[in-house]
Amino acid sequence: MSDNTLVNPNLEFIDEVVGLGGDSLKKCFQCASCSVACPIAPEDSPFPRKEMIAASWGLKDRVVGSADIWLCHECGDCSTLCPRGAQPGDVLSAIRSYAISEYARPKKLAKMVTDKSKLGILTAIPAAWFALMAIITMFFGGTMEKIFGFFGVHWIHHTDAPIAHANFVSTWLVDATFVPLATASVVIFYLGLKRMINDMHENALTEGKTDKQDLDIKELLKTVPTVIPKILKHQQFNECGENKSRGTAHMMVLYGFVGCFIATVIAGSLLYLAGTAGPYSQINPLKWFGNLGGILIVLGAALMIKDRLGKDKSSGYKDWYLLGLVILLGATGLLTEMARLAGSTFGTYLVYYLHLILVFHLFAYVPFSKLAHFVYRIAGMTYAEYANRK
Amino acid sequence: MTIDKAAPASASILVVGGGISGLTTTLEAAETGYEVILVEKNAYLGGRVLQLNQYFPKLCPPTCGLEINFRRIKDNPAIHVQTMTEVVKVEGTPGNYEVTLKTRPRFVNSNCTGCGACADACEGEIENELNFGMDRTKAAYLPHPMAFPATYVISEYISSDDKKRCEEACKYGAIDFSMTETTTTVKVASVVWATGWKPYDATRIDNLGFGRHQNIITNMMLERMASSTGPTEGKILRPSDNAAPKSVVFVQCAGSRDENHLPYCSYICCMASLKHATYLRAQYPDCEITIYYIDLRAPGQRYEKFYEKLKQDEKVFFVKGKVAEVSEADNACVTVVAENAVTGKKVRQTADLVVLATGMQPSLSTEKPQADLTFNDSGFIVNDFEKGGMFGCGCANKPADVVSSNQNATGMALKAIQTVVGR
Numbered sequence: 001m002s003d004n005t006l007v008n009p010n011l012e013f014i015d016e017v018v019g020l021g022g023d024s025l026k027k028c029f030q031c032a033s034c035s036v037a038c039p040i041a042p043e044d045s046p047f048p049r050k051e052m053i054a055a056s057w058g059l060k061d062r063v064v065g066s067a068d069i070w071l072c073h074e075c076g077d078c079s080t081l082c083p084r085g086a087q088p089g090d091v092l093s094a095i096r097s098y099a100i101s102e103y104a105r106p107k108k109l110a111k112m113v114t115d116k117s118k119l120g121i122l123t124a125i126p127a128a129w130f131a132l133m134a135i136i137t138m139f140f141g142g143t144m145e146k147i148f149g150f151f152g153v154h155w156i157h158h159t160d161a162p163i164a165h166a167n168f169v170s171t172w173l174v175d176a177t178f179v180p181l182a183t184a185s186v187v188i189f190y191l192g193l194k195r196m197i198n199d200m201h202e203n204a205l206t207e208g209k210t211d212k213q214d215l216d217i218k219e220l221l222k223t224v225p226t227v228i229p230k231i232l233k234h235q236q237f238n239e240c241g242e243n244k245s246r247g248t249a250h251m252m253v254l255y256g257f258v259g260c261f262i263a264t265v266i267a268g269s270l271l272y273l274a275g276t277a278g279p280y281s282q283i284n285p286l287k288w289f290g291n292l293g294g295i296l297i298v299l300g301a302a303l304m305i306k307d308r309l310g311k312d313k314s315s316g317y318k319d320w321y322l323l324g325l326v327i328l329l330g331a332t333g334l335l336t337e338m339a340r341l342a343g344s345t346f347g348t349y350l351v352y353y354l355h356l357i358l359v360f361h362l363f364a365y366v367p368f369s370k371l372a373h374f375v376y377r378i379a380g381m382t383y384a385e386y387a388n389r390k
Numbered sequence: 391m392t393i394d395k396a397a398p399a400s401a402s403i404l405v406v407g408g409g410i411s412g413l414t415t416t417l418e419a420a421e422t423g424y425e426v427i428l429v430e431k432n433a434y435l436g437g438r439v440l441q442l443n444q445y446f447p448k449l450c451p452p453t454c455g456l457e458i459n460f461r462r463i464k465d466n467p468a469i470h471v472q473t474m475t476e477v478v479k480v481e482g483t484p485g486n487y488e489v490t491l492k493t494r495p496r497f498v499n500s501n502c503t504g505c506g507a508c509a510d511a512c513e514g515e516i517e518n519e520l521n522f523g524m525d526r527t528k529a530a531y532l533p534h535p536m537a538f539p540a541t542y543v544i545s546e547y548i549s550s551d552d553k554k555r556c557e558e559a560c561k562y563g564a565i566d567f568s569m570t571e572t573t574t575t576v577k578v579a580s581v582v583w584a585t586g587w588k589p590y591d592a593t594r595i596d597n598l599g600f601g602r603h604q605n606i607i608t609n610m611m612l613e614r615m616a617s618s619t620g621p622t623e624g625k626i627l628r629p630s631d632n633a634a635p636k637s638v639v640f641v642q643c644a645g646s647r648d649e650n651h652l653p654y655c656s657y658i659c660c661m662a663s664l665k666h667a668t669y670l671r672a673q674y675p676d677c678e679i680t681i682y683y684i685d686l687r688a689p690g691q692r693y694e695k696f697y698e699k700l701k702q703d704e705k706v707f708f709v710k711g712k713v714a715e716v717s718e719a720d721n722a723c724v725t726v727v728a729e730n731a732v733t734g735k736k737v738r739q740t741a742d743l744v745v746l747a748t749g750m751q752p753s754l755s756t757e758k759p760q761a762d763l764t765f766n767d768s769g770f771i772v773n774d775f776e777k778g779g780m781f782g783c784g785c786a787n788k789p790a791d792v793v794s795s796n797q798n799a800t801g802m803a804l805k806a807i808q809t810v811v812g813r
Contacts (some may be wrong), residue, residue: 029647029684030684031647032710032712032728032729032730033714034714035714035736036713036727044734044735044736045734045735046729046736081597081714083643083647083648083650084649085649
C-alpha cells in the first residue's frame with residue numbers, strides 16, 4: 001500500500017450510530033456480500049459495505065453526507081445474506097437518523113425528538129397550547145369578535161351544524177398555529193438541504209461517484225421530475241426481495257398523506273376563498289380524499305407495525321415514534337369524524353383535541369424525526385440521478 | 391495387528407475413527423505398549439486424507455505417509471482394527487468404560503485375497519462415495535486402490551443375481567452373505583474420539599448455486615479429480631462437457647465464517663485453494679485462476695511462503711471480496727458476482743469452472759453418540775481434562791490441517807495413557 005491514510009475516528013459518531021439501532025455494526029468483517037445482495041446498489045462503489053467500514057471507523061463525513069445512504073430502502077436483503085449478523089440494513093437506517101439530526105437545526109430540538117424521555121414535554125407543549133386555544137374559542141368568543149372586528153374580519157366562520165370543530169378550537173387559531181409551524185419546517189428543511197446537497201456533491205467528488213465537477217443547482221432541480229414517478233411507483237421498494245410487503249404498506253401511507261394533503265388544500269380554499277365553513281357535506285370530494293387518505297394511513301401503518309413486530313430486525317424509538325404518530329394521526333382523524341356523525345359533542349372535541357396535538361407533532365417535529373426522510377430521500381435520489389450514479 | 395475378527399473383550403484404549411488423527415493416536419499409544427482397539431465407520435482406514443491428491447505445502451502424496459502408518463499397524467499386535475464399525479454408546483467412568491459397538495456386514499471374510507474376481511463378475515453399480523458421487527463403482531468393490539485392509543466390500547444394495555455371480559466368481563470362499571449387523575461390547579479405560587469431519591453440504595448455500603449449475607463443484611470434488619485414483623484419473627475437467635477449463639474461480643469461505651452456515655473458519659480452505667491453483671497450473675499452463683476471498687489465511691511461515699509464491703504467479707489472481715451471487719452464462723459457464731473491496735467496484739466474472747471452498751463440519755455434529763461428551767454449538771468436542779477419560783482429537787476437536795491434527799492426536803494419546811495408568 002503506497003497511499004498512507006491517517007484515520008481520524010470520530011468515536012462519538014460511532015457511539016451514536018450504535019445507539020440509534022446500529023449496534024451490530026462492529027460485527028462486520030468486510031466480506032462485501034451485502035453490496036452484492038443489495039438489488040439497488042450501483043455497480044460502481046456499491047453500498048452498504050463501504051458505509052459499514054466508514055461507520056465503524058468513525059469516518060462520519062464519508063457516510064453522513066453521502067447520497068448513497070438515501071438510496072437504500074432498507075429492504076433487508078443485505079442483512080439476510082450477511083454472514084456475521086452485522087445487519088447492514090439496520091446500520092444504514094441508524095446512519096440516516098444520525099444524518100437527519102445532523103442537518104436539522106436547532107440541534108437541541110433534534111436531540112429532543114430522538115430522545116424517548118422527551119416525548120412527554122414535546123407532547124405537553126401542544127397539549128397546553130391547544131387547551132388555551134380551546135378556552136379562548138369557547139369562553140372568549142365575544143372578546144375575539146371585538147378584536148377581529150377591529151380589522152374588519154369575522155371571528156366566527158358561521159355554520160349551522162350542531163357539532164363543528166371550529167366551535168371548539170377556532171379555525172383561525174388552528175391555522176395561526178400550523179401555518180407558521182409548517183413555514184418554519186420548510187425553512188429548516190431548506191437550510192438543511194442546502195448543506196446536505198453540498199456535502200453530497202463533495203462526497204461524490206471524493207469517491208468518484210459523479211460525472212459533474214461543479215454542482216449546478218438548476219440542473220439538479222430539473223432532475224426532480226424524473227425521480228418523483230419512481231417514488232410514486234415505489235420502484236426501488238419493489239426490487240427488494242426480503243421485505244416486499246413493506247413496499248405496499250409504505251405506498252398506502254404515502255398516498256394516504258397525499259390524499260389528506262389534497263383534502264386540506266380543498267378545505268382551505270373553501271374556507272378562505274369561497275367562505276364556506278366546515279363541517280362539509282359527506283359527498284364533497286374533499287371528504288373522499290380525506291376519508292380514503294385516513295383509511296390508507298391507518299391500514300398502511302398497521303401493516304408496517306405488524307411487519308416490524310414479526311421481524312427480528314431491530315426497531316428503535318425512532319421507528320416506533322414515527323409509526324405510532326402515523327397510525328394515531330390517521331385514527332384520531334377518522335374517529336373525530338365518526339364521533340361527530342354519531343352526534344357526540346364531547347367525543348368529537350376530545351378526539352379532535354388529540355388529533356390537533358398529533359398534527360402539531362407532525363408539523364413541528366418533522367425536520368427532526370425519521371419522517372424527514374421524505375425530503376432527504378428525494379434529495380439523495382435526485383442527486384444520484386443528477387450525478388449519473390450507476 | 392488383528393483385523394475384523396471379534397475385538398478383544400477389553401483393551402486399554404478405544405480410538406474412534408481411523409483417519410489421520412485416529413491412526414496417529416492409535417500408533418502412538420500402541421507403540422508405547424498399550425492395547426488399542428481402533429474402530430472405523432468406513433470399510434477402509436485413512437479417512438479424508440485418503441481422498442487427497444497432495445498435501446500442502448510440500449505437494450507430496452498423502453498415500454506415502456498412510457502406507458507407512460498402515461505398515462506400522464500391521465506389524466503391531468497390540469492394535470485391533472474393526473472397520474465398518476460405529477460406537478453406539480459409552481457407559482461407565484474414566485478408567486472403566488463399557489462401549490457398545492455396531493458392525494455392518496462386509497459380506498467378504500478374511501479369506502479375501504483382493505483378486506477382484508467378484509468385482510469383475512458383478513454387473514450392478516453403486517454411487518462411488520469416495521469420489522462424492524462423480525462416478526460409479528461395482529456393487530462388489532475395493533474402495534480405493536490402496537485400501538487398507540485390502541479386502542473387497544459388497545454393498546448391501548447388491549442384486550440377488552449379482553450375489554450369485556460374485557459367489558461363483560470367488561475361488562477362495564471369501565464371500566459370505568450370511569453376515570449380519572452385529573453388536574458387541576468392549577471394556578476400555580479410555581476413549582479417544584477421532585471422528586473427523588465432513589465437507590459442509592454445499593447445496594445449503596443457496597446463493598452459491600451448487601447443485602443448480604453443473605460447473606460449480608466443491609474443493610473436495612476437485613481434489614478427487616486431481617487424484618490419479620479419482621473419477622477422471624487425475625484430470626481436472628468441467629463436469630458439463632469434460633472439457634479442460636480455461637478459467638477457474640475459487641469461492642473462499644463457502645459456508646465457513648458464516649452464521650447462516652458454519653460460524654467458524656475451517657482453517658484449511660485457503661491453503662487448499664492455493665494448492666488447487668498449483669494443480670491447475672501444472673495441468674493447464676494457460677488456465678487463469680481467480681481466488682475470491684474475505685481475507686486469505688495462510689498461517690505460519692511455511693504456508694505464508696506458499697501463498698507468497700502463488701502471488702507471484704501471473705496466472706493466479708486474487709480478489710478481496712466474497713462471491714455472493716452466481717448465475718449460469720453461455721456454454722454452461724458460470725458468472726460470479728462480488729464487490730472488489732479494494733477498488734470498490736462490483737465484479738462480474740464468467741469462468742469455465744467455479745470451485746466452492748467449502749469448509750469442514752464435525753462428523754459428530756449431526757449424529758451424536760450416547761456418551762458423556764461435551765460439544766460446543768458447532769458440534770466440536772470440548773475436552774474436559776479435569777474429568778479425563780474421553781478426549782476429542784483432530785478435526786473432531788477443532789478445524790485443523792493434518793500437521794496440527796497429528797500433534798493434537800499425539801497429545802491425546804498421552805492423555806488417554808494417563809487415564810489408563812491412573813495418572
